[in-house]
Each structure stands twice: as structure tokens, then as C-alpha cells.
Amino acid sequence: MSDDLYQQAIVDLARSADGAGRLEAPDGTAQGDSPLCGDRVRMDVKLDGGRILALAYDVKGCLLCRAAAAAIGRHAAGLDAAQLAAVRSEVAALLAGTEAEQPWPELGNFLPVRAHRNRHGCVLLPFDTLVAALDSAQRA
Amino acid sequence: MSFTAAKWRGHFPLLAAHRDLHYLDNAATGQLCEAALDAVTSHELLHRANVLRGTYRLAEQADAAYENARRQVAAYLNAASADEVVFTAGTTASINLVAHAFGEGLNAGDEVVLSLAEHHSNFVPWQMLRERRGVLLRILPLTADGRIDLSRLAETLTPRCRLVAVTHASNVTGAVTDLAAIVAVARAVGARVLVDGAQAVQHGPVDVAALGADFYAFSGHKAYGPTGVGVLWGRGEALAALPPFLGGGGMIGRVTVEETTYAPPPRRFEAGTPPIAQAVGLGAALDWLRVQPWADMHAHTARLAQRLIDGIAVLPGLTFLGPRDLKQRLPIVSFNLEGIHPHDACQVLDGHGVAVRGGHHCAQPLMDFFGVQGAVRASLAPYNDEADIDALLAGLKDAMRKLG
Known part of the structure; x- marks a missing residue:
């Protein structure tokens, strides 16, 4: 049932828009586009010793994409590239239905997305964009 | 040959197998007719x-x-x-x-x-x-x-x-x-x-x-x-x-x-x-x-398109893409509701048995022209009827309740 996707918790998470905005003078920036729906995510990061010191994002996308970005906004500070890659893998595994840890409590809200394969990209787009932003900061 | 949507629908095996389906994604793919x-x-x-x-x-x-x-x-x-x-x-x-x-x-x-x-x-x-x-x-x-x-x-x-x-x-x-x-x-x-x-x-x-x-x-x-x-x-x-x-x-x-x-x-x-x-x-x-009775069929789909356009016109926050004059257009109706992403709207509509498309519709330069990322699109065929339009409108109201 499609409606399962839009439980109050995930609607509230998206509406919180925690961490939304832009950083002044970020160390790295990346833009991610969804070829399926045209959604666009921009991520700014500042690093401190290889770890995310601060991040901000701008999402022009669906509720699932905005909710994933808000989860990132709440929890991604302090992660290094390897830890971020691990979180991204765990989110992908959660969506794929394989056993995985849920590193952040909000990610449980995305369990109903499992049944909607075409929406997995909506959830992953902010994570992939943050990975790219971190990469760009480290290469700068 | 007299036309009715129900009779026409009977020529499409998938629709007979999915009687509760409101299929309004005909611009993406029409259903296969039994002749084919x-x-x-x-x-x-x-x-x-x-x-x-x-x-x-x-x-x-x-x-x-x-x-x-x-x-x-x-x-x-x-x-x-x-x-x-x-x-x-x-x-x-x-x-x-x-x-x-x-x-x-x-x-x-x-x-x-x-x-x-x-x-x-x-x-x-x-x-x-x-x-x-x-x-x-x-x-x-x-x-x-x-x-x-x-x-x-x-x-x-x-x-x-x-x-x-x-x-x-x-x-x-x-x-x-x-x-x-x-x-x-x-x-x-x-x-x-x-x-x-x-x-x-x-x-x-x-x-x-x-x-x-x-x-x-x-x-x-x-x-x-x-x-x-x-x-x-x-x-x-x-x-x-x-x-x-x-x-x-x-x-x-x-x-x-x-x-x-x-x-x-x-x-x-x-x-x-x-x-x-x-x-x-x-x-x-x-x-x-x-050899289908196209004049009757055009009149039917135009009536449905008008019913849809009238139905969404009263929804708050509507952005309508395209000419409103039915003489200048086919029964393809694209729109947005403020604060509701097209994919989310379509997902809620799916819960109502309504199949419509949301997204950029492989027309991103046109989306840029309208200043939107995407739109909800309902595209009609002669086998559609008033119940399809009404289910869509009811689903949109539900989407607004849940997501608006």
C-alpha cells in the first residue's frame, strides 16, 4: 500500500528540514541529480581533520528525498569518509531488504520504501551527494 | 458504430483483469488492444x-x-x-x-x-x-x-x-x-x-x-x-x-x-x-x-478532460501547465499542487488505484520553461470514464490532506 510511505514520522522528518541551507565558504560542494524525476540535491561540507565539521543542503525533491536529507542533517556531522560510506551502504541494504544495522533511528521510517524500488533513488540521492561533496572537499 | 467507454474498455484485456484500476498514464503507454x-x-x-x-x-x-x-x-x-x-x-x-x-x-x-x-x-x-x-x-x-x-x-x-x-x-x-x-x-x-x-x-x-x-x-x-x-x-x-x-x-x-x-x-x-x-x-x-467512431471518442475524452480540469481548478495551490482551451490540446493534463512533489502525489494516488505519471516526463527543457522540476500528468484514453477522473480527484484531495 503506497500510503504506508507517508506515515506521520517521515512527513515530520521531511518538514523539519534539519540542516537545510547553504554554508559560507564550504570546503566541498556537490550537486546530485535524479535522472528519473529531475530531483536535485546540493550538499555543502566543511571538514576538520577529514571529518564532517558542518554540512548544509538544498533539496528540490520529493518528501522521501527531503526526509533523507533531514536525517543526514541531524546525524552526519562528525563522520569521516569511511563512516559515511558505511552509512550509505547500510541505507542501501535497508532498502534492498537485506539485514542491516540502522545507524540512525530515523532510518527505520524508510522501511516501507523497500516495496517501491523506483523510489529507492529518492532516499539515496542525498547520501550519494554528500559522499561526492566530501570527496570534492578532500580533493580540494 | 455507437461508442461507449465501457464497450471500448472491453477490447482491452488488461483492463478487464484489473477492474479497479484507474489507468490514466496513456501518454506513457496505452493498453494493448485485443486486436493486437x-x-x-x-x-x-x-x-x-x-x-x-x-x-x-x-x-x-x-x-x-x-x-x-x-x-x-x-x-x-x-x-x-x-x-x-x-x-x-x-x-x-x-x-x-x-x-x-x-x-x-x-x-x-x-x-x-x-x-x-x-x-x-x-x-x-x-x-x-x-x-x-x-x-x-x-x-x-x-x-x-x-x-x-x-x-x-x-x-x-x-x-x-x-x-x-x-x-x-x-x-x-x-x-x-x-x-x-x-x-x-x-x-x-x-x-x-x-x-x-x-x-x-x-x-x-x-x-x-x-x-x-x-x-x-x-x-x-x-x-x-x-x-x-x-x-x-x-x-x-x-x-x-x-x-x-x-x-x-x-x-x-x-x-x-x-x-x-x-x-x-x-x-x-x-x-x-x-x-x-x-x-x-x-x-x-x-x-x-x-474504423473507430473518432468523433464520438474525441467528444468523450474532451468531456473527461474538462471534468478533470474543472475538478483541479478549485484545488488550492494549483499550477496548470498548458493551454486550457480543449480545442488546442489533447486530453493530456499536467499540473502541480503547491508543496506536494509530483512523485509523492502519484504514490498516494496509487493507493487509490489511480495510475498517473509524475516527474519531468522526459521534457526537462519544457519543465525549465515552466519553472518547475516536474508535474503530475493524467493522460486520457477513450476507455477512461468519469469514475477514473473522480478517483483521481479524490486521491488528490487525500494527498493534500496527507502531504499538503
Whole structure:
């Protein structure tokens, strides 16, 4: 049932828009586009010793994409590239239905997305964009 | 022949199997009509063989079925000859065929004119041609409601224009292109005209002779036929002037170690084994469509489109894409509701048994023009009825309650 996707918790998470905005003078920036729906995510990061010191994002996308970005906004500070890659893998595994840890409590809200394969990209787009932003900061 | 939506719906097996489905994504894919299904099944069961190769009876039967399909398509298009009908994999393949074959004859500085309303399949092949041949792309602008701005024709089609490639009807707004005006200006500057008919053929027989264009492209699956097959119609002399696109079996006159001569159209453009059963199915679909009571069917879908437009007009935060005048448009209705992403709206609608499409509809330049990322699109067919529209409207209200 499609409606399962839009439980109050995930609607509230998206509406919180925690961490939304832009950083002044970020160390790295990346833009991610969804070829399926045209959604666009921009991520700014500042690093401190290889770890995310601060991040901000701008999402022009669906509720699932905005909710994933808000989860990132709440929890991604302090992660290094390897830890971020691990979180991204765990989110992908959660969506794929394989056993995985849920590193952040909000990610449980995305369990109903499992049944909607075409929406997995909506959830992953902010994570992939943050990975790219971190990469760009480290290469700068 | 009297028309009712219920009777028409009875010709579509999938809809009989999904009685609770409100299928409003016909601009993406129409459902398969039983005429096409029966023709494909019968062909595969009784006449399956490769075409244009064998001398045994089964192969000759396959040849006859395939060439009969060509005649059925020609009849639907009012083409001068079945030899003007090239079977392809779909609209995209048809346009790419022209972009390559016609594009071979273009040089740096030659101009190709598109409109801002084109589907990516009528944008990207020309951008790729620009990269290969250095041609200049000129873009016909749109009026505020998304119609091609005909007042800009004369300045856009210069004497360097070699080809105009435009949609017959927008897959987003449903706006119908005034092809006569475009063809007249194109003729005046000596340019060919290619029409993307992907959204038009399913709304009634097309008269390519009257349109005056040189090429007409469309897909089988949007015209209640099988997937994997499409058509490039080309005026006889226009096709004859083109070199082949793909090389291989079936498209040759004679092959020696030194050189190859090519078959005349349409075989010149059908390298390899074509989509035989799919072509047979498409021919059957168009043969059936050709004799439907289109005046009644147009009146029916226009009534439904008006019901939908009136229904969404009262919703708060509505953005409507396209002309509101039903005389200028097909029953394709795209819109947004403030604060609700099209994908989220479509997902909630799915919970109501309503199948509509949300997203950029492979028309991102048009989305940029409207200043939106995407839209919800309901695209109607004659088998739709008032219950489909009402289910959509009820689902939208639910989406607004949940997400707005």
C-alpha cells in the first residue's frame, strides 16, 4: 500500500528540514541529480581533520528525498569518509531488504520504501551527494 | 458504430483483469488492444519465421503478414505507398534514424530547428548531431501556456535551416502543434520537416499527405499496440534520398568484399531481423483503430478532460501547465499542487488505484520553461470514464490532506 510511505514520522522528518541551507565558504560542494524525476540535491561540507565539521543542503525533491536529507542533517556531522560510506551502504541494504544495522533511528521510517524500488533513488540521492561533496572537499 | 467507454474498455484485456484500476498514464503507454494481442498470438503460434529470407511456405506466410502490417500502417497514415513505412523500434529509434541518415548530409553552420516543447527523444539526437557535424540548433520559443509561438517562425527558420523537427502534440501539455504553419515556412526556406507523432497517432488516424511533412515518427505501444515496434514514415523521395543508418542483413542490394549496395526504402532502413510479430500486432491495432467512431471518442475524452480540469481548478495551490482551451490540446493534463512533489502525489494516488505519471516526463527543457522540476500528468484514453477522473480527484484531495 503506497500510503504506508507517508506515515506521520517521515512527513515530520521531511518538514523539519534539519540542516537545510547553504554554508559560507564550504570546503566541498556537490550537486546530485535524479535522472528519473529531475530531483536535485546540493550538499555543502566543511571538514576538520577529514571529518564532517558542518554540512548544509538544498533539496528540490520529493518528501522521501527531503526526509533523507533531514536525517543526514541531524546525524552526519562528525563522520569521516569511511563512516559515511558505511552509512550509505547500510541505507542501501535497508532498502534492498537485506539485514542491516540502522545507524540512525530515523532510518527505520524508510522501511516501507523497500516495496517501491523506483523510489529507492529518492532516499539515496542525498547520501550519494554528500559522499561526492566530501570527496570534492578532500580533493580540494 | 455507437461508442461507449465501457464497450471500448472491453477490447482491452488488461483492463478487464484489473477492474479497479484507474489507468490514466496513456501518454506513457496505452493498453494493448485485443486486436493486437490476437494478431501477435496468432502470428507467433502459426506463422513465426524470419522475413525476407526464406522460400518455404512458413517464411512466405511471415513475409505476407509483415508486409500486410506495412500496408495497414500506410492506410492509417494515408501514405501514398506502403514502401514509405519503415518499421523501427519506436519513436526514439525513428528520430535517431533521421538524425543519423539525414544528418550525414549536414555540415557545420547548417541549422536544425526544434521547439522548446520537445520530448528528450526529439532533443538529444539533435544535440548529438550537433556534436558530430557542427550544426546549429535553433529553438522555437513557446507562448506562456506552452504552445509553440508561431509568431517567431520566420525569424527562427533562416535560409540555413535544413530540417525542422517538432512534436505533433506535447506529451506534457497536450498542446497540438499547428503543423501547417510550420510546414509552410519550412518549405519557403527549403527545409525538411520531421514530426514526432508519438502523442498524436493514438487519438485518431493521421493524414500525412495533408500534413505536408517529410517524416513522421511514432511508437506502437502508445497506439494500443505492442512495445518494441515503431514507425518512421517518410515521403518517398525523402526516404530515397537518405543513406542507410544501421548496416547488416536485410538492407543490402549486393555485398562484395569491396563494397555494398543498398536496398531501396523501406528495407534500406531495416537492418537485421525486424520486430516481426510486433509489427503485425501494430498493424492490427491501427487497422482496428482506423474504423473507430473518432468523433464520438474525441467528444468523450474532451468531456473527461474538462471534468478533470474543472475538478483541479478549485484545488488550492494549483499550477496548470498548458493551454486550457480543449480545442488546442489533447486530453493530456499536467499540473502541480503547491508543496506536494509530483512523485509523492502519484504514490498516494496509487493507493487509490489511480495510475498517473509524475516527474519531468522526459521534457526537462519544457519543465525549465515552466519553472518547475516536474508535474503530475493524467493522460486520457477513450476507455477512461468519469469514475477514473473522480478517483483521481479524490486521491488528490487525500494527498493534500496527507502531504499538503
